[in-house]
Amino acid sequence: MSRMNFAIIGVGLIGGSLGLALKDAMGDAIRITGLCRTQASMDLAVKRGAVDAASADIGEVVGDADIVFLSPPVLQIVPMVKKILPFLKKGCIITDAGSTKQYISRQLHELLPADIYYIAGHPMTGREKSGVAAADKDLFVNKAYVIVEGTGAPKEAYEKLMSVLRHTRANFMTLDLAQHDRCASVISHVPHVAAAALVTLLERREGDLESCIKLIGGGFKDTTRIASSNADMWADICMTNGEAISAHLRELQGILGEVVDAVERKDRQAVHDYFAASKNLRDSILERAEQKFDPN
Numbered sequence: 001m002s003r004m005n006f007a008i009i010g011v012g013l014i015g016g017s018l019g020l021a022l023k024d025a026m027g028d029a030i031r032i033t034g035l036c037r038t039q040a041s042m043d044l045a046v047k048r049g050a051v052d053a054a055s056a057d058i059g060e061v062v063g064d065a066d067i068v069f070l071s072p073p074v075l076q077i078v079p080m081v082k083k084i085l086p087f088l089k090k091g092c093i094i095t096d097a098g099s100t101k102q103y104i105s106r107q108l109h110e111l112l113p114a115d116i117y118y119i120a121g122h123p124m125t126g127r128e129k130s131g132v133a134a135a136d137k138d139l140f141v142n143k144a145y146v147i148v149e150g151t152g153a154p155k156e157a158y159e160k161l162m163s164v165l166r167h168t169r170a171n172f173m174t175l176d177l178a179q180h181d182r183c184a185s186v187i188s189h190v191p192h193v194a195a196a197a198l199v200t201l202l203e204r205r206e207g208d209l210e211s212c213i214k215l216i217g218g219g220f221k222d223t224t225r226i227a228s229s230n231a232d233m234w235a236d237i238c239m240t241n242g243e244a245i246s247a248h249l250r251e252l253q254g255i256l257g258e259v260v261d262a263v264e265r266k267d268r269q270a271v272h273d274y275f276a277a278s279k280n281l282r283d284s285i286l287e288r289a290e291q292k293f294d295p296n
Contacts, residue, residue, distance in 0.1 A: 004030040004164060007062045009080055010071035011036045011045040011054065013126060014097045016135030018069060018168065019050035024137045025167035033061045036132070045132045059087040067161060070096040074236040078107045090115040093157050097123055099184055099233075101148055102177045103240035109152065117157040120148035122180065123170060124188065130230045138169075145170035146180055185244035190252060192234055193245070195227040 006022065008015040011034040019032050034051035035058065036042045042054035055061050062068050062084045070077050077098055088094075094116065098104050101120045108118045125143035127134060145168065147158070162172070175183065198220075205212050238245055262270035 003028070005064045005066045006030055006032045006164065007065035007068045008032060008034045008051060008071065009061070009068065009084070011041065011050055011132050011135075012071060013130050013132070013134050013139075014123060015069060015071035016045060016048070016050040016132035017125075017137065017139035018071075018097075018123075019045070020048070020135055020137035021140060021168045022164065023049055023052075026164075030164070033065070035061045041132055048132060048135065050132055050135055058084055062092075063087050064089070065092055067093045067095065067164060070094065070098070073230075073233045074098045074100055074104065074240050076236075077104050078111070081108060081111060085111070085116070088116055091117070091157075093117045093119060093153070093161050095119045095121045095161060097121065099188065099237045100241040101180045105148070105151055105177055117153035118151050119153045119158060119161055120151050120177065120180075121165075122146040122148075122184065123168070124184075125170075126229070129228075130233075140168035140170040143170050145172050146175050147172055148177055148180060149174050150176060181241050182244050185241055185248050189234075189237055189241060189245050190248045192226050192229060193238070193249060194252070195224045196234075198224050199227045 004026070008019055011019060015034070019034065022030055023032060031053075032051045034042065034045050034054040035056070036045060036054060039056070042056070045051045045054050065088070068084065068088070070080060072080055077096055081094065094108070094112070095118070096104065098120075099122060101122065105118070105120055112118055123140055123143065123145045125139050125145075127139075145165070147162070147165075149158075165172070202212055202220075203209065259271070259274055262274065
């Protein structure tokens, strides 16, 4: 079997973790080239072993690639594809880690020639730290990884991509484009907005701020951890999945409004029922999620 040539555009947390996972599993059977925003990041990516070589020359990075993995902020993905397209060989597979899929897929469908294949992907993992320094070869293990079908790529391209991505040991699943964006909004995008809102609420306590900070413990830290994520990434996500995010935020406003009304009425039973129902539902959801492991 010939060596796989794999290019990573954006060797940060996700791209770097993918590189580490693939090199750990495949060794010399895969050669990984990378492009980062800075020379320092490229040097660190090579030093950590996330890529075999890094370069600021786009043609050098993607020219021999069988698969190109794109992991910049969402709004940078399509412009980056335009830059790399002249250097891609026939049959090259483009995949990505973009948190929104309809926006990217619509534009790439118009942009790509018939012999370059796009397969939309989204590894549902991460942490509040960013950059290749935070990369971890086990970041994907047992995490959901969405592969969107129906983006025009042939079956052989899917099989080729999956023969590599399976080495991440993620839990792979398929969704259509619209369903992905709706689900990602509920379980990822809106929680990030809400976490940032809780931090903003604290910051606006004016005279109580310093006293509040002294009281911070596990509850606040756990609930707001994801608010420390990359601002560029999350601004792009909100701009490219705005319809779902705004609809779900308005629905969340309604739920919070119901709680406000119950608290102001001093309706203890209604407040108790709210917390009890959410506890039972969360426990059930997490149990069901653990049972949906897909070995493929």
